[in-house]
Amino acid sequence: MFNFLSRYLSHDLAIDLGTASTLIYIKGQGIVLNEPSVVTIETHSKKILAVGEEAKKMVGRTPGNLTSIRPMREGVIADFEMTQQMLRHFIQKVHPKGTLLRPRIIIGVPSRITQIEQRAVKESAELAGAREVYLIEEPVAAAIGAGLPITEPSGNMVVDIGGGTTDIAVISLGGIVYSESVRIAGDQIDGAIMNHLKREYSLLIGEHMAEKIKMEIGSAFPFQEKKQMAVKGRDIVSGIPRTIFVDDAEIRSALQDCINTIVAAVRIALEHTPPELAGDIIDRGIVLTGGGSLLNGLDDRLREETALPIVTVDDPLNSVVLGVGKTLEELSLLRKVSTHSSLYP
Ligand SMILES: Nc1ncnc2c1ncn2[C@@H]1O[C@H](COP(=O)(O)OP(=O)(O)OP(=O)(O)O)[C@@H](O)[C@H]1O
Ligand SMILES: [Mg+2]
Structure with missing residues (x-):
């Protein structure tokens, strides 16, 4: 009886804790949060000043006493403490403390993360207020989210x-x-663009600009027509802002190794x-x-x-969180995908 009531009263959450962005899905409501996995802290005190969207706007623009960090790098937790704080912030944003029973949380994690990393993710969610935490491997979640008949x-x-x-x-x-x-993946592709411009033009650009170049003229296969783009950055030698023009063929060759x-x-x-x-x-x-x-x-x-x-898939940025969400809606599915997974308790 209590179990039934608690299930009824708590808003269970599905989370895609991604390197680039974190998404949260609430049972019965769908995706309620989609923010960059970024935290801005005061450098000395390590006090958190901004999280998510607000913090991303500050990347590359912080004065010396502030630092913007991405606590998840390469799909794993690079900074445990910050990941935990970020997760707690996001969970509390969608699930204010004290209003409901503590939620059950299912989190999508990379399929090859270590036992220690798994424990770190679980602990973060527990400290953020979860009643129960389950982990599901991201590719399985993505496949469920894309509607593949994986069972x-x-x-x-x-x-x-x-x-x-x-x-x-x-x-x-x-x-x-x-x-x-x-x-x-995406980050390293951005990095390859930054390196290329630095090497060939002595031009320094930020992460945002690199990502913009990637989305606009980056490619893994030739376009029908040539594409060109103006790129603003800072000259390494003179230190002065400068604009150059780059085309798709050049960027494609810079991405060759990653692809x-x-x-x-x-x-x-x-x-x-x-x-x-x-x-x-x-x-x-x-x-x-x-x-x-x-x-x-x-x-x-x-x-x-x-x-x-x-x-x-139709919705590549959301398929993991939609898949994890589906396991919240259908606990029998969670059981099915769980029996094969070492990630479950
Ligand atoms: N139109 C686009 N063209 C190219 N890359 C894109 C486009 N839109 C988004 N990206 C890239 O997709 C990446 C983010 O993808 P996604 O949100 O799936 O990652 P994540 O789930 O946070 O990361 P991970 O799964 O590695 O932990 C970023 O590198 C972003 O630049
Ligand atoms: Mg992902």
């Missing part, structure tokens, strides 16, 4: 290109049969897929998700490299 005995390959990591997983019967993860790493990881995963499941993947193709999958031409490049159908 059936057939193979599905999901490639989740996020901010910090590219996670590749072959899923069947609700569990991961094979997974591969490389620490090359090749992702392509190679997909190939390795295909080679390791059990033959029975490989047949299913030939029929259904590879499913792309995560914000990084929106890079222009990445689907064409993978299609050319693998000769397989490549399908990008």
Whole structure:
């Protein structure tokens, strides 16, 4: 009886704790929060001044006494204390303390995080007020979110290109049969653009500008028409702000190493897929998700490299949180995907 009541009264949460952004879904309400995973602190006291959207606006613009940090890097927790504070801030924002019973929280985590990292994520959520915490592997969540029939005995390959990591997983019967993860994704692509401009033009640009270049003219496969863009930055030598023009071919070549790493990881995963499941993947193709999958031409490049159908999900930035949310709505599904996962208590 108590169990029934507590389930009824508490607003259970599904969270995608991502390197680039954190999303929260409330049972029965859908996605209620989507903010950058960024925290701004006072450098000396480590006091938190801003979290999320507000903190992202300050990145690269903070005076000396403030620092903007991204506590999650490369898909893992780089700064435990800050991750915890950030998570607590977000949870309390959508679930004010004292109003309801403590929530049950399910969090999507990278499939290859260590036991220690798993414990760190769980602890953060507990300290932030969770009653119970469950972890679910992100590729499984993304597949559920994309509506793939993952609890059936057939193979599905999901490639989740996020901010910090590219996670590749072959899923069947609700569990991961094979997974591969490389620490090359959106952030490293931005980094490659920054390095290129520094090397070729002695121009320093910020993370925002790099991301903008990536979205506008970045690509993994040639465009039909040439694209050009004006880029503002600071000259390393003279220290003076300067504008240069770059085109898509140049940026594409700067991204070559990153893209090749992702392509190679997909190939390795295909080679390791059990033959029975490989047949299913030939029929259904590879499913792309995560914000990084929106890079222009990445689907064409993978299609050319693998000769397989490549399908990008409808909502790549939200598929993980929608999938985790679905397990909140359907606890029987949580049980199914949980039995195969070492991540469950
Ligand atoms: N249109 C676009 N073209 C290229 N890249 C994009 C586009 N839109 C978003 N991205 C990139 O997607 C990345 C963020 O994706 P996503 O939100 O899936 O990551 P995340 O889940 O926070 O990270 P992770 O899964 O690695 O922890 C960023 O690097 C962002 O620059
Ligand atoms: Mg993600």
